[in-house]
Amino acid sequence: MTTTETAPGQELPEDREVLEWETFGAAVREMAQAVVDSGFVPDVVVSVARGGLPPGGAIAYALGTKAVGTMNVEFYTGVGSTLPEPLLLPPLLDTAAVQGLRALVVDDVADSGETLALVQRLLTEHCAQVRTAVLYAKPRSVVHPDYVWRRTDRWITFPWSALPPVEATR
Numbered sequence: 285m286t287t288t289e290t291a292p293g294q295e296l297p298e299d300r301e302v303l304e305w306e307t308f309g310a311a312v313r314e315m316a317q318a319v320v321d322s323g324f325v326p327d328v329v330v331s332v333a334r335g336g337l338p339p340g341g342a343i344a345y346a347l348g349t350k351a352v353g354t355m356n357v358e359f360y361t362g363v364g365s366t367l368p369e370p371l372l373l374p375p376l377l378d379t380a381a382v383q384g385l386r387a388l389v390v391d392d393v394a395d396s397g398e399t400l401a402l403v404q405r406l407l408t409e410h411c412a413q414v415r416t417a418v419l420y421a422k423p424r425s426v427v428h429p430d431y432v433w434r435r436t437d438r439w440i441t442f443p444w445s446a447l448p449p450v451e452a453t454r
Contacts, residue, residue, distance in 0.1 A: 302441045303419070313346055315419070318431050319417065324430075326385075326387060328385050329341075330377065330403065331354050332357055338443075339390050339392055340354075340390035353377050354377065355407075372406075388414075388415050393420040394416075394427050397425030398426060400418070401426055419442075
C-alpha cells in the first residue's frame with residue numbers, strides 16, 4: 285500500500301504500531317489528564333506540523349486552551365529516511381506573540397527527537413516555560429518528552445498518514 289509514510293519504492297515495516305482514530309481519542313484524553321495532574325497550565329499549545337496537528341488540536345480542546353500555534357518542520361522523508369537536519373518551513377510562528385507564555389509543544393512522535401529538540405530550543409528563547417508532549421516516544425530520542433502516551437521502538441502508522449493523499453476524480 286502506498287502511504288504518506290514512505291518514500292517512492294519504499295515498503296513499510298511489517299512489525300509496526302498502528303494507531304486507530306478511536307484509540308487516538310482516548311490517548312489524547314489520557315495525555316491531557318497527565319498535563320492537568322502535573323499542575324502545568326499552558327497558555328499556548330504549539331503543534332509541530334504536520335504530524336503534531338491532530339494531537340495538538342485535540343489536546344488544546346481537552347485542556348480548554350484556546351491559543352494554538354504551529355511550527356512547520358520537515359525532517360523525515362520516509363521510513364528511516366531524514367534530511368541532514370530538521371528545517372523550519374514557512375509560515376513561521378510569531379515568537380513575539382508567545383513571549384513570556386507557558387507553552388506545551390505537541391508532536392505525534394519523538395523518534396530521533398531532533399524535530400522536537402529544535403522546536404523546544406526555539407521556544408525556550410521566548411517562552412517562560414516549555415513542556416513537551418508526544419503520543420509516542422522512542423528509546424533513541426535525544427529529547428525526553430514531559431508527557432508520553434506510549435513508548436515503542438517500532439515504526440508507527442498514524443490514522444492521518446495511513447492513506448495516500450486524495451486525488452481528483454473524473
